[in-house]
Amino acid sequence: MPSSHRPTISDVASLAGVSIATVSRVINGSSQVAGQTIQRVQAAITDLKYTPHAAARVLASRKTNTIGLLLPEISGAFFQPLLRGIEAGAQEAGFDLLIHTTDDTQSNAGIRRPLGEHNTDGLLVFTDSLDHKELRRLHSIGFPVVLLHQAPPKSLMIPVVTIENQSGAQKIVEHLIVVHGCRRIVFLQGPEDHEDSVWREKGYRQALKDHGITFNPSLVLRGGFNPDESRQALTRLLSNGKGFDSIFSGDDDSAIGVIQALRQAGWRVPEDVAVVGFDDSSFARTLDPPLTTVSAPTERVGREAVRQLVRIIRAEKVEPRLILPTELVIRQSCGCQA
Amino acid sequence: MPSSHRPTISDVASLAGVSIATVSRVINGSSQVAGQTIQRVQAAITDLKYTPHAAARVLASRKTNTIGLLLPEISGAFFQPLLRGIEAGAQEAGFDLLIHTTDDTQSNAGIRRPLGEHNTDGLLVFTDSLDHKELRRLHSIGFPVVLLHQAPPKSLMIPVVTIENQSGAQKIVEHLIVVHGCRRIVFLQGPEDHEDSVWREKGYRQALKDHGITFNPSLVLRGGFNPDESRQALTRLLSNGKGFDSIFSGDDDSAIGVIQALRQAGWRVPEDVAVVGFDDSSFARTLDPPLTTVSAPTERVGREAVRQLVRIIRAEKVEPRLILPTELVIRQSCGCQA
DNA sequence: CTGAAAGCGCTTACAG
DNA sequence: CTGAAAGCGCTTACAG
Numbered sequence A, B: 001m002p003s004s005h006r007p008t009i010s011d012v013a014s015l016a017g018v019s020i021a022t023v024s025r026v027i028n029g030s031s032q033v034a035g036q037t038i039q040r041v042q043a044a045i046t047d048l049k050y051t052p053h054a055a056a057r058v059l060a061s062r063k064t065n066t067i068g069l070l071l072p073e074i075s076g077a078f079f080q081p082l083l084r085g086i087e088a089g090a091q092e093a094g095f096d097l098l099i100h101t102t103d104d105t106q107s108n109a110g111i112r113r114p115l116g117e118h119n120t121d122g123l124l125v126f127t128d129s130l131d132h133k134e135l136r137r138l139h140s141i142g143f144p145v146v147l148l149h150q151a152p153p154k155s156l157m158i159p160v161v162t163i164e165n166q167s168g169a170q171k172i173v174e175h176l177i178v179v180h181g182c183r184r185i186v187f188l189q190g191p192e193d194h195e196d197s198v199w200r201e202k203g204y205r206q207a208l209k210d211h212g213i214t215f216n217p218s219l220v221l222r223g224g225f226n227p228d229e230s231r232q233a234l235t236r237l238l239s240n241g242k243g244f245d246s247i248f249s250g251d252d253d254s255a256i257g258v259i260q261a262l263r264q265a266g267w268r269v270p271e272d273v274a275v276v277g278f279d280d281s282s283f284a285r286t287l288d289p290p291l292t293t294v295s296a297p298t299e300r301v302g303r304e305a306v307r308q309l310v311r312i313i314r315a316e317k318v319e320p321r322l323i324l325p326t327e328l329v330i331r332q333s334c335g336c337q338a
Numbered sequence C, D: 001c002t003g004a005a006a007g008c009g010c011t012t013a014c015a016g
Helices: A009-016 A020-028 A035-048 A054-061 A079-093 A132-140 A165-180 A195-210 A227-238 A252-264 A298-313 B009-016 B020-028 B035-048 B054-061 B079-093 B132-140 B165-180 B195-210 B227-238 B252-264 B298-313
Strands: A066-071 A096-101 A122-126 A145-148 A160-163 A185-189 A220-222 A246-248 A274-276 A293-295 A321-324 A327-329 B066-071 B096-101 B122-126 B145-148 B160-163 B185-189 B220-222 B246-248 B274-276 B293-295 B321-324 B327-329
Touching: A009 A020, A009 A035, A020 A035, A054 B054, A066 A079, A066 A298, A079 A096, A079 A298, A079 B079, A096 B096, A122 A298, A132 A145, A145 A298, A160 A165, A160 A195, A160 A298, A165 A185, A165 A195, A165 A246, A165 A274, A165 A293, A165 A327, A185 A195, A185 A227, A220 A227, A227 A252, A252 A274, A298 A321, B009 B020, B009 B035, B020 B035, B066 B079, B066 B298, B079 B096, B079 B298, B122 B298, B132 B145, B145 B298, B160 B165, B160 B195, B160 B298, B165 B185, B165 B195, B165 B246, B165 B274, B165 B293, B165 B327, B185 B195, B185 B227, B220 B227, B227 B252, B252 B274, B298 B321
Parallel strands: A066 A096, A066 A122, A122 A145, A145 A160, A160 A321, A185 A220, A185 A246, A246 A274, B066 B096, B066 B122, B122 B145, B145 B160, B160 B321, B185 B220, B185 B246, B246 B274
Antiparallel strands: A293 A327, B293 B327
16 A cells, blocks of 8 residues: 555645644544634545544554454354444444454464453453453453453452343243143253353253252253254254153254254154243244244343443443343244244 | 553563663564573563553554454344454454444544544455445555455456355256246345345346246345345235245345245245245255255355455455355255255 | 664644 | 644664
């Protein structure tokens, strides 16, 4: 790129016949400038097709006007509404968004941190995408961070935005028990140590307990919150015969694999086995049968998380814990009629 | 954030007892430094938990080491593999990724361009997310740009990465004609002026022509590449009775709406109407019935686009047009057996 | 192999 | 309302 072609604030200043300080003022509206002067400066800007150099502004003003998002991956239907909410929130607040997906395969060697205090004003951190050590470091220098779907490490006061996992799970399992008379309910866990999964399992156990059903560990499998792992886990379980009457698949993605495995083994859903999910992903209503699930306000999580983060950046008060409500969505995969 | 807490290159230099130039050299490996000196500097860096300030490096070195991605939205199953590929490509090349979704509702007033030469070394531009005027401006200053799924405006030589839309569409329509004896084939267009849609329609018409079927404009509807619009379009068409034997729904997202509309009207897929899509989205195989479609190498598109862009940034030669192959994927929604 | 110094393009007290 | 000047934290010729 021929950088000589690129106009700077000085070019604008000389063309308009003012100082660079004045140009800066009209660009930022940071103090009173005479109407005529404004006109001249704006004309010069238009003439030169001038765009302020972002890095120079950052360096001089010590604000990046950018928030960072750390994700474990960009895939799965779950992240779509999350990203949509975050994008929207950032736009509303006038911040740019820098996204980085952490990849376990790459070692963290070297100084260069992809996202941090050197290129953002604050960070949104999704479950397990930043180790506790780095979280501690950011906290120790007072850098704004908001956690998504993940509690902070012990004794660190970092704001969190998440959803009512436990009560949502409890409600849907209760629905299986009370409305459909289920007693032997399989639960498919998410990835190991995944907090959403941990809380959903608590809700599952609570519902069993409330209705006098003994918890049976052999009905709990790891499904990893994805179709493949879930299909395999269920196929393995089915090889011992169908020792269950229903499945709470942990999330909607898993439900896809679960239904495939059941079909392949010749079982009908919901006639032979009731299946329910969690999230109310975009595809849930178009599954066959339409999936009974728990609606999670994922887009709102994204939006609210940005709001919280921006408040921290502006040194305003924030909620230490924002837990958004979930809601039971009855469709047909549990055995209810349309 | 207490910026006083943040160590700078000077802090590292004094702790290590060297000049800041030397610190810069060990960080960047930009020239020979004595082994002992390196050790001392690295110890100081570790000690202070020093991270170089990104904006300062950008300003001094005149490179951002960042590529920008302009998208019309982040949603729809289509964007997942695209983002995955772009993320991967950027990581491989050692570039950061800045994402901005353009929103038609916001006017482009003001100087502040979200993504451009002031904060990136190059831009990936997806269909219709940047107007021709801005594209011209970027081209005129020699700024690296790669277009995705979109040809450049007339006379601008901007590299493109896209897929074989026409031949893919032609193959799948041909399959309907030759294997399933279809003659009255509905085509659902994407959004207006969407290039993928234009090429797919060409493939559709070519296949008809090759097999002596007269093109019937009343069988072409706008489906917008989304389930809702497609469902409505088809429901409208069905109100005149079922004057067709099959549907090429333009993309997989549309196929969802198409199948819903058919079911609601009491028609079976594929017994009464064959339905095929395009993309081979993640959900295509789990639809009911599993969707016959055209597999698009969307992840590869993302990855290759980054490669091209990086080559331009490095002033290396690039392909002016990279067109990745598509492939017919036969499942059951066309009437074939499993 | 190392340092002193200029410069990247802005913002922001400080004066007036 | 406006300007001169210092400074943000780096990189990079230029000397030695």
